[in-house]
Amino acid sequence: xxxxxxxxxxxxxxxxxxxxxxxxxxxxxxxxxxxxxxxxxxxxxxxxxxxxxxxxxxxxxxxxxxxxxxxxxxxxxxxxxxxxxxxxxxxxxxxxxxxxxxxxxxxxxxxxxxxxxxxxxxxxxxxxxxxxxxxxxxxxxx
Numbered sequence: 064x065x066x067x068x069x070x071x072x073x074x075x076x077x078x079x080x081x082x083x084x085x086x087x088x089x090x091x092x093x094x095x096x097x098x099x100x101x102x103x104x105x106x107x108x109x110x111x112x113x114x115x116x117x118x119x120x121x122x123x124x125x126x127x128x129x130x131x132x133x134x135x136x137x138x139x140x141x142x143x144x145x146x147x148x149x150x151x152x153x154x155x156x157x158x159x160x161x162x163x164x165x166x167x168x169x170x171x172x173x174x175x176x177x178x179x180x181x182x183x184x185x186x187x188x189x190x191x192x193x194x195x196x197x198x199x200x201x202x203x204x205x
Contacts, residue, residue, distance in 0.1 A: 071106045075197040079107035082191050090184060092176035094153065097169045098160070098192060099124050100201070106166060115171070124157060124169040131157075145185065147178070154178060158185040161193045166201065168192065 083096045087109035095110035099121035108117035131143050148155040154176055158168045168189050172181045192198065 071100070071104055072197065072200040075195070075200050076107050078195045078197045079192055080109065082188065082195070083107050083109035086184065086188055092173045092181065093170060093184070094173055095120065095169075095171040096188070097121055097124065098166055099169065100166055101125055101128060110171075120169055120171075124167055128157060128167055145182065147182070149178075154181055156181050156185040158189045160189045160198070166192075166198075 079098045083098060087093050087096055093109075095108070095115045097108040097110065097117050097120045098106040100106065103122040103125035105117045105121040108120070110117060110120075127146070127148075128143070131146055135141070135143055143159065145159070146157040148157075151174070153174045154172045156168075156170045156172070158170070160166045160168060168185060170181065170185050170188070
């Protein structure tokens with residue numbers, strides 16, 4: 064069986080991985096970060112592969128954001144600027160990159176992480192990723 068070919072340009076994967084890795088190294092509360100497309104493809108990640116699967120996090124992020132967008136449309140909320148999932152074990156932040164929300168950042172934060180800082184960092188990460196020149200490669204026709 065052939066593996067699925069990623070629609071994500073290698074240049075973007077490399078640039079985004081560098082950004083996520085830098086934040087993962089600098090933020091002790093960040094336990095996993097993925098950048099994924101809305102259809103569930105992983106663009107880049109910074110996580111411990113023995114604890115997390117980037118492919119599974121990307122697929123689930125896609126599913127969660129689809130449900131959130133449908134729920135928003137039902138109550139006539141046009142956009143989702145961010146979604147937060149708080150649990151006993153930690154907090155997840157789902158942050159669109161750019162207004163079009165073609166790609167999302169999913170961040171898992173440890174239980175003792177400060178929510179305000181996690182939200183601020185998610186926004187900073189999304190802004191830095193959006194500014195990557197390689198991000199425009201996602202919009203290039205085949």
